[in-house]
Amino acid sequence: MGRQPCCDKLKVKKGPWTAEEDKKLVAFILNNGHCCWRAVPKLAGLLRCGKSCRLRWTNYLRPDLKRGLLTDAEEKIVIDLHASLGNRWSKIASKLPGRTDNEIKNHWNTHIKKKLLKMGIDPVTHKLLNDQTSSTAMASPNSTVTDDEKFSKKHEPLDAEKVIINTVSQEESTNPQQNCSNAIDRDEQVIGCLWDDDMPFIDKLWSSPISNEAWERSSEWLLDYQEFGIGDLELGRVESIGFADEQIKLN
DNA sequence: AACTAAGGCAACCGCAGTTCG
DNA sequence: TCGAACTGCGGTTGCCTTAGT
Numbered sequence: 339m340g341r342q343p344c345c346d347k348l349k350v351k352k353g354p355w356t357a358e359e360d361k362k363l364v365a366f367i368l369n370n371g372h373c374c375w376r377a378v379p380k381l382a383g384l385l386r387c388g389k390s391c392r393l394r395w396t397n398y399l400r401p402d403l404k405r406g407l408l409t410d411a412e413e414k415i416v417i418d419l420h421a422s423l424g425n426r427w428s429k430i431a432s433k434l435p436g437r438t439d440n441e442i443k444n445h446w447n448t449h450i451k452k453k454l455l456k457m458g459i460d461p462v463t464h465k466l467l468n469d470q471t472s473s474t475a476m477a478s479p480n481s482t483v484t485d486d487e488k489f490s491k492k493h494e495p496l497d498a499e500k501v502i503i504n505t506v507s508q509e510e511s512t513n514p515q516q517n518c519s520n521a522i523d524r525d526e527q528v529i530g531c532l533w534d535d536d537m538p539f540i541d542k543l544w545s546s547p548i549s550n551e552a553w554e555r556s557s558e559w560l561l562d563y564q565e566f567g568i569g570d571l572e573l574g575r576v577e578s579i580g581f582a583d584e585q586i587k588l589n
Numbered sequence: 590a591a592c593t594a595a596g597g598c599a600a601c602c603g604c605a606g607t608t609c610g
Numbered sequence: 611t612c613g614a615a616c617t618g619c620g621g622t623t624g625c626c627t628t629a630g631t
Contacts, residue, residue, distance in 0.1 A: 354599070354600075355599090392618085425620065425621085428619060439620080440620095443621085
């Protein structure tokens with residue numbers, strides 16, 4: 339009845355991925371894409387859960403991933419978006435090309451939190467730490483609200499938050515890229531943009547396999563693979579497949 | 590040089606929304 | 611229409627590395 343179970347949990351391997359597993363997964367996805375993650379481990383010859391494969395691919399093996407720490411500009415965008423969106427890391431990540439939600443989440447927890455605390459800002463509320471009492475008082479536990487209202491309240495930037503955001507931005511902003519997040523009166527535009535899930539470019543990028551040209555642009559990633567000792571991947575097979583930005587040009 | 594603590598990151602877990610038989 | 615599986619997301623954990631003693 340219904341669908342087949344996700345995976346045989348007794349047989350799946352857990353823990354860190356080996357270079358060999360990475361190689362298999364990359365080779366399989368490059369050649370076949372990932373029509374459905376559940377089928378990937380079986381078809382790729384991996385003793386992993388599909389979920390694990392997806393995570394490994396999206397967080398580590400994807401060719402367009404950036405490496406290294408977030409830049410100051412990226413960090414500031416993360417702070418601004420977090421003030422508006424809260425811990426919705428995937429939404430935040432979608433605005434930072436080459437960064438994953440997991441990466442941003444980790445960076446937030448290990449670096450940005452500390453920075454904000456150092457600046458006297460609560461990383462959760464984005465308010466000044468000595469102004470915490472007013473923030474808790476703003477909640478109205480006795481009121482009855484709909485789910486939509488709860489959602490709106492949860493994610494709507496508070497006035498005080500906007501002040502903090504603006505302060506931080508003015509203090510640290512030296513990069514033109516940061517302008518998008520400095521303008522508080524543009525918050526609504528930013529939110530509107532974030533809520534716009536219809537992103538054809540991204541969809542095309544992921545639905546389409548990748549050309550050699552694109553791979554050459556991802557030199558850092560390829561170097562990483564050489565470190566893995568899997569530089570002998572059959573990247574030539576990728577030739578047969580179109581690439582998103584080429585298609586986009588045509589459109 | 591050896592040990593310990595802290596930091597950083599990859600990966601897992603579990604939940605919620607969506608999809609499908 | 612219902613219920614089970616799939617997918618994606620955020621929270622958490624655990625291991626590895628680095629810094630300090």
